[in-house]
């Protein structure tokens with residue numbers, strides 16, 4: 001797959017409940033030329049979520065048909081998905097066409113995805129900027145997951161188990177930020193965006 005002509009890919013990754021979604025909303029409100037990639041998922045829609053806004057909601061069979069299509073298609077430029085992963089029993093994936101159209105139009109693209117998918121995008125687009133958002137502690141992460149109230153206790157327990165593993169992968173990302181305070185974390189991401197857009201490196 002070709003490198004983006006002008007737009008950059010910024011990937012916000014890290015454990016569930018760390019605040020990735022809130023950070024992305026805040027970034028979209030202030031950053032010009034930033035397009036959010038709306039993912040596809042086979043997980044059930046939650047109260048307050050909307051089709052095509054939160055996710056493109058698919059059945060498992062629909063998602064598996066996209067995976068089968070891509071596996072049979074040698075031309076990556078015709079794949080449905082740029083990356084996909086199974087997370088806690090559900091499929092999640094980034095539609096390829098939306099990302100490529102935005103990059104082609106010179107826009108920067110924001111992906112909010114889990115760690116396996118983030119590493120897949122990096123393999124396809126080595127210039128993508130991988131930002132791992134970590135919680136101040138696993139105890140604080142558990143507290144945030146419980147207070148957001150979107151998952152039952154069993155689901156929270158398995159998400160925390162996955163988080164423990166994801167925390168061990170931090171070294172593989174370009175930047176690691178601790179989300180102690182949302183505003184500070186957002187400003188740190190904006191700083192990365194400003195420096196990378198102007199070709200300067202923070203590392």
Ligand code: 5GP
Nearest residue numbers: 016039084085087092093094112113114117
């Ligand atoms: P949730 O069920 O809480 O909406 O998402 C579960 C996890 O899947 C989160 O860590 C979220 O960032 C991640 N996720 C959302 N969309 C995608 C995607 O397109 N690809 C991958 N690999 N992960 C995603």
